[in-house]
Amino acid sequence: NAGVTQTPKFQVLKTGQSMTLQCAQDMNHEYMSWYRQDPGMGLRLIHYSVGAGITDQGEVPNGYNVSRSTTEDFPLRLLSAAPSQTSVYFCASSYSPYYEQYFGPGTRLTVT
Amino acid sequence: RKEVEQDPGPFNVPEGATVAFNCTYSNSASQSFFWYRQDCRKEPKLLMSVYSSGNEDGRFTAQLNRASQYISLLIRDSKLSDSATYLCVVSRGGADGLTFGKGTHLIIQP
Numbered sequence: 001n002a003g004v005t006q007t008p009k010f011q012v013l014k015t016g017q018s019m020t021l022q023c024a025q026d027m028n029h030e031y032m033s034w035y036r037q038d039p040g041m042g043l044r045l046i047h048y049s050v051g052a053g054i055t056d057q058g059e060v061p062n063g064y065n066v067s068r069s070t071t072e073d074f075p076l077r078l079l080s081a082a083p084s085q086t087s088v089y090f091c092a093s094s095y096s097p098y099y100e101q102y103f104g105p106g107t108r109l110t111v112t
Numbered sequence: 113r114k115e116v117e118q119d120p121g122p123f124n125v126p127e128g129a130t131v132a133f134n135c136t137y138s139n140s141a142s143q144s145f146f147w148y149r150q151d152c153r154k155e156p157k158l159l160m161s162v163y164s165s166g167n168e169d170g171r172f173t174a175q176l177n178r179a180s181q182y183i184s185l186l187i188r189d190s191k192l193s194d195s196a197t198y199l200c201v202v203s204r205g206g207a208d209g210l211t212f213g214k215g216t217h218l219i220i221q222p
Contacts, residue, residue, distance in 0.1 A: 033209055042214035043156070043199075050207050058208055090155055097209040098144045103155035 002026055006091050006104035013081040013111045021076040021107050023091030031094045032074040033058070033101065034066065036087040043090070049074055050097070081111045115139060116213035118200050123218045129190050133216045135183045135200030144203035145176055147185050149196045150215065156199055159185075187218075195220045 007022045025032065033048040045058030049068040063085060065077040074093075078085060088108050092101040118135045125131045137145075145162035160167065162174040162183055173186040183200055200213035 031209065035212075040214070043212040045208060048207070048209055056207065094209070097207050098203045100144075100146055100158045100161060101210060103157070106155050 004091055004093050004102050004104035006089075006107050008107060009105065010108045011110070013078070013109065015081060015083060015111060017081050019078050019081070021078075021089055021091075021109075023074045023076065023104055024072050025074075025091075025093040025102070025104075026072065027093060027102070028071060029093035029095055029102075030071065031096055031099075031101075032068065033092050033094075034064070034074070034076045035090045035092065036060065036085075037090060037106075038087050046076065046089075048097075078109075083111045085109065086111045115204075115211045116200055116202050118198075118213040118216050120214060121217040123216065124221055125190055125218065126221050127190060127192060130186065130188050131190055131218065132187075133185045133198055133200075133218075135185075135213055137181050137183070137200075137202040137211075139202065139205055139211070140181065141205035142202045143205065144210070145174075145183055146201040146210070147172075147174055147183075148199040148201055148212070150199055151196050156212070159198070190220050192220050192222060194218060 004025045030051045034046040035043040047066040049055045091104040094101040147159040148156040149159045150156040162176045166175045171188045175184045197215040199215045
């Protein structure tokens with residue numbers, strides 16, 4: 001049981017490039033979410049999903065897209081990277097929005 | 113008023129001491145409450161859920177006061193390994209899940 005896995009662990013992008021951060025969970029959780037964590041800002045919700053085929057925006061969705069074609073996978077796509085998107089990105093999963101969430105190890109992204 | 117407020121610290125505490133953290137939340141519709149622990153450059157991990165009646169897990173005790181919208185965490189006989197950032201977490205009451213406080217940084221000194 002791997003829990004929540006994320007790839008890559010580290011990534012450097014140039015401004016304007018696009019990329020997809022991968023997230024997968026093997027706990028059969030319906031609820032998945034993406035956060036970014038910046039110094040002094042805490043964890044901020046980017047997008048979330050309550051099940052396959054259903055996604056919605058969180059607090060800071062601009063510049064990011066998500067899709068949920070299966071229960072297991074919830075990729076986050078950066079459309080056109082900007083230096084303001086330099087951050088640590090965490091994916092999390094849970095049985096429901098009200099239950100404790102389990103986090104992946106994070107992706108450290110730098111945009112130059 | 114911020115959704116979840118915590119004293120950022122740092123709290124510098126000698127090993128073996130008792131330390132208490134507090135947290136206030138603004139959403140009266142919140143139904144679920146947690147404390148998470150985050151080590152430097154690692155992901156947040158669940159420390160314990162917080163129940164209305166209060167609950168204890170070894171050296172850790174959590175209390176919830178719904179009337180005052182206040183949550184606390186008490187750590188007894190602190191260990192060097194308790195050094196971390198402690199995040200107060202509250203459900204938003206909808207499908208958008210949990211709100212995380214910015215965390216309280218704890219340093220246990222030998």
